[in-house]
Amino acid sequence: DGGITQSPKYLFRKEGQNVTLSCEQNLNHDAMYWYRQDPGQGLRLIYYSQIVNDFQKGDIAEGYSVSREKKESFPLTVTSAQKNPTAFYLCASSGGQGFGNQPQHFGDGTRLSIL
Amino acid sequence: EDQVTQSPEALRLQEGESSSLNCSYTVSGLRGLFWYRQDPGKGPEFLFTLYSAGEEKEKERLKATLTKKESFLHITAPKPEDSATYLCAVKGGSNYKLTFGKGTLLTVNP
Numbered sequence: 001d002g003g004i005t006q007s008p009k010y011l012f013r014k015e016g017q018n019v020t021l022s023c024e025q026n027l028n029h030d031a032m033y034w035y036r037q038d039p040g041q042g043l044r045l046i047y048y049s050q051i052v053n054d055f056q057k058g059d060i061a062e063g064y065s066v067s068r069e070k071k072e073s074f075p076l077t078v079t080s081a082q083k084n085p086t087a088f089y090l091c092a093s094s095g096g097q098g099f100g101n102q103p104q105h106f107g108d109g110t111r112l113s114i115l
Numbered sequence: 116e117d118q119v120t121q122s123p124e125a126l127r128l129q130e131g132e133s134s135s136l137n138c139s140y141t142v143s144g145l146r147g148l149f150w151y152r153q154d155p156g157k158g159p160e161f162l163f164t165l166y167s168a169g170e171e172k173e174k175e176r177l178k179a180t181l182t183k184k185e186s187f188l189h190i191t192a193p194k195p196e197d198s199a200t201y202l203c204a205v206k207g208g209s210n211y212k213l214t215f216g217k218g219t220l221l222t223v224n225p
Contacts, residue, residue, distance in 0.1 A: 004158075033212075042119070042215035043159075043202075050211070058212065090158050101147035101166060101206060104213060106158035 002027045004107035011112045021076045021110045023091035032074035037088040117142045117207050121216035136188040136219045138203030151202040193223045
């Protein structure tokens with residue numbers, strides 16, 4: 001079945017530590033996205049990538065970094081500079097390099113907490 | 116800047132009691148309005164895309180409609196398994212991103 005796989009499901013970060021969240025898709029989509037979801041707030045865009053080897057900052061990119069070396073993969077690193085990292089992180093993908101009106105499809109998320 | 120407001124924040128229904136969720140939006144050049152369902156601890160599941168005013172889409176007990184300022188998600192004779200958070204999002208102009216509302220938490224009691 002085609003879909004988006006995020007791992008791990010739960011992740012704990014210590015002070016001063018960088019952690020990496022994995023996102024893999026087999027939908028053959030060009031565009032991929034990372035969102036952060038906090039209670040009582042809408043999804044907020046962290047980074048997006050329209051094609052391999054290219055990515056752009058979203059609305060809340062500070063303290064995060066990404067790479068896009070393969071079409072299928074878009075890992076997110078939460079760095080120690082992100083002072084409030086506790087949240088539910090969602091990865092999504094869509095066809096058409098993100099422009100147009102194709103829907104975004106989501107993985108089942110990674111919940112990050114601080115130790 | 117695109118904006119999406121969903122109401123009510125929470126809705127509690129009895130099984131079989133039909134109702135509607137509202138999504139009001141402002142966007143420059145609507146490319147699409149999207150409805151998603153999200154279960155606790157899961158990612159949003161795509162339901163519908165609406166492209167222009169007057170359009171309607173249906174899936175089982177759900178029907179989505181669109182005007183120039185808002186969209187409604189009508190739920191007919193809901194069942195407990197329809198309990199979830201329903202998210203609305205818009206994409207406008209030449210924008211790359213979706214703007215999401217905060218969602219409506221629907222609870223259907225047996």
